[in-house]
Amino acid sequence: xxxxxxxxxxxxxxDLYARPGVETALLALQDEDGLDVSLLLFCFYVASRDRAxxxxxxxxxxxxxxNWGMRVVAPLRAVRRELKHLAPDGTLRAEVKRLELAAExxxxxxxxALLPAEAxxxxxxxxxxxxxxxxxxxxxxxxALTAPARRAxxxxxxxxxxx
Numbered sequence: 001x002x003x004x005x006x007x008x009x010x011x012x013x014x015d016l017y018a019r020p021g022v023e024t025a026l027l028a029l030q031d032e033d034g035l036d037v038s039l040l041l042f043c044f045y046v047a048s049r050d051r052a053x054x055x056x057x058x059x060x061x062x063x064x065x066x067n068w069g070m071r072v073v074a075p076l077r078a079v080r081r082e083l084k085h086l087a088p089d090g091t092l093r094a095e096v097k098r099l100e101l102a103a104e105x106x107x108x109x110x111x112x113a114l115l116p117a118e119a120x121x122x123x124x125x126x127x128x129x130x131x132x133x134x135x136x137x138x139x140x141x142x143x144a145l146t147a148p149a150r151r152a153x154x155x156x157x158x159x160x161x162x163x
Contacts, residue, residue: 009112010105012048013041016161025156033150035143036069038104040154042111043137044161047130051115058140060114068107076100127162 016022029035039061046053053061076099083093134154138144145151 007109007112009042009045010108012045013038013108016041016044016157019160021156022160025153029150029153029157033147033153036065038069038073038107038111039065039137040134040157042108043133044130044157046115047126047133048161049115050126050129052129053133053136055136055140057114058137061111061137062140064107064110064114068103068110072103073100073107076103127158130158130162 017026026037026040029040030037042061043053046057076096080093080096080100083096087093135145145154
C-alpha cells in the first residue's frame with residue numbers, strides 16, 4: 001500500500017534517532033553544521049534500501065529540503081525554540097512542536113516518494129553506500145566532509161545506522 005510505503009522512511013528515522021548518541025550528533029549536525037537532518041537521514045535510508053543517491057536524486061532531495069525544510073520545518077523549529085523563553089508554561093510550545101513534527105513527517109513522505117517502488121536489490125556494503133550517498137548530496141550543496149567535528153558527528157550516526 002502506498003501509505004505504508006511512505007511511512008518506511010519515517011520509521012527508519014525514528015528508530016535511528018532513538019539509538020544512543022544519535023540525537024545529540026544529529027542536533028549538532030543541524031545546529032552547528034547547518035545540515036538538514038531529514039536529508040541526511042534520507043541518504044542513510046536510501047543506502048539501507050540498497051540504492052544510491054545520484055545527482056538527479058540529490059537535486060530532487062534539495063528541492064524538497066528547500067520547500068519543506070527551509071520554508072516550513074525550520075521556521076516552526078525557530079518558533080518552538082523561541083517559545084521556550086517566551087512561554088515557559090510549555091502549552092503553546094508543545095503545540096508548535098506537534099506541528100513541526102507533522103511537517104517533518106510530510107517532508108519524509110515527500111522524500112520517500114522520490115524512490116521508485118520496485119523491490120530493493122543487494123548493493124553490498126550499505127555503510128560505504130551511505131557514505132557515498134552523503135558525499136553526493138553534500139557535493140550537490142557544495143559542502144564537504146572535511147571538517148573534523150562534522151566527520152566525527154557523522155561517524156556516530158553511521159556507526160548506529162550501519163553497525
